[in-house]
Amino acid sequence: MSRPRLASVPRRVLITGCSSGIGRCAAEQLAERGHHVVASMRGADDLAAWPHEHIPAVRLDLDDPASIREGLAAAEQLAGGPFEVLFNNGAYGQPGAVEDLGRDTLRAQLETNLLGTVELTNLVIPAMREAGFGRIVQNSSVLGVSALAFRGAYVASKFALEGISDTMRLELAGSGIEVSLIEPGPISSRFRANAQRAFEANIDWPHSVHREAYERQLERLRKPGPAAPFTLPPEAVVRRLIHAIEARRPKARYPVTVPTYLFGVLKRLLTTRAMDRVLARASGGGKR
Numbered sequence: 001m002s003r004p005r006l007a008s009v010p011r012r013v014l015i016t017g018c019s020s021g022i023g024r025c026a027a028e029q030l031a032e033r034g035h036h037v038v039a040s041m042r043g044a045d046d047l048a049a050w051p052h053e054h055i056p057a058v059r060l061d062l063d064d065p066a067s068i069r070e071g072l073a074a075a076e077q078l079a080g081g082p083f084e085v086l087f088n089n090g091a092y093g094q095p096g097a098v099e100d101l102g103r104d105t106l107r108a109q110l111e112t113n114l115l116g117t118v119e120l121t122n123l124v125i126p127a128m129r130e131a132g133f134g135r136i137v138q139n140s141s142v143l144g145v146s147a148l149a150f151r152g153a154y155v156a157s158k159f160a161l162e163g164i165s166d167t168m169r170l171e172l173a174g175s176g177i178e179v180s181l182i183e184p185g186p187i188s189s190r191f192r193a194n195a196q197r198a199f200e201a202n203i204d205w206p207h208s209v210h211r212e213a214y215e216r217q218l219e220r221l222r223k224p225g226p227a228a229p230f231t232l233p234p235e236a237v238v239r240r241l242i243h244a245i246e247a248r249r250p251k252a253r254y255p256v257t258v259p260t261y262l263f264g265v266l267k268r269l270l271t272t273r274a275m276d277r278v279l280a281r282a283s284g285g286g287k288r
Helices: 021-031 044-048 063-077 103-131 152-172 191-200 211-222 233-245 260-271 270-284
Strands: 012-015 038-041 057-059 085-088 134-139 175-184 255-256
Touching: 012 021, 012 063, 012 134, 021 038, 021 233, 021 260, 044 057, 063 103, 103 134, 103 152, 134 152, 134 191, 134 233, 152 175, 175 233, 191 211, 211 260, 233 255, 255 260, 255 270
Parallel strands: 012 038, 012 085, 038 057, 085 134, 134 175, 175 255
Antiparallel strands: none
16 A cells, blocks of 8 residues: 655644544544644543554543643643644444433433533634634534434434534634534444443343343444444545545535445435335344
8 A cells, every 4th residue: 555645734633532443543644644643532541552652642531621621731732732623533322222311321422422522622713713724523423414223322412513513614614714524334443342331331221121122232232343234444534534634625524434325315315204214224123
């Protein structure tokens, strides 16, 4: 594989959720392209295990406002100035039927995937506005485009992220700050393992009316290797991220994987009831 070209203008880039998967791949490839990358992650153990001496890393927990501010300050010091690019990648998925979601479980999902992300974004905007340039890239999901059964908490967080990002794009027009959404479908990562932990910790599935569906879902979560069709490696997301950062006119949305493209098209063509049948089949009763 040929070495990717260097970015024409190196940027200071902060990436959240770099302990594995998309975040780690993004940090590695953007650094290779000449950008000044600082990686962040929520866990002290993950930070201690960070393997790249040439890519500085900080601890930043999106659930903790103090950690967000301290992590950003430390990252800016390591980068040598305020960030021109923010890739909001940090997130997790909380499986479970909506009727089995407790208030605290739902709140925790929104704290990480939405509220902490927005708080961090708002902290970097003033410096971007002053510089007259900024790129805010949100890692959304196919589940920010279409809902699937047994994924209500995650769907709510990603639908909200899509809506607030669209609003920010309107509000920041003319400032030099561009807001883009990347919408991946299934990607090879630790996402499924993290979802299994969240499910087993927060859903009383043996006593749920959905027990049989949950058993099928656990079978999927525990399956080694890709468990969904059309699964792509994290590099597929990073290619869109590179365009969002380096293009003169980045796109507002970057679909990734066949399901995202397909659901987007079908939502425009089908009635709601017909689309529900498609999504019910795609949900697989929790099996997929």
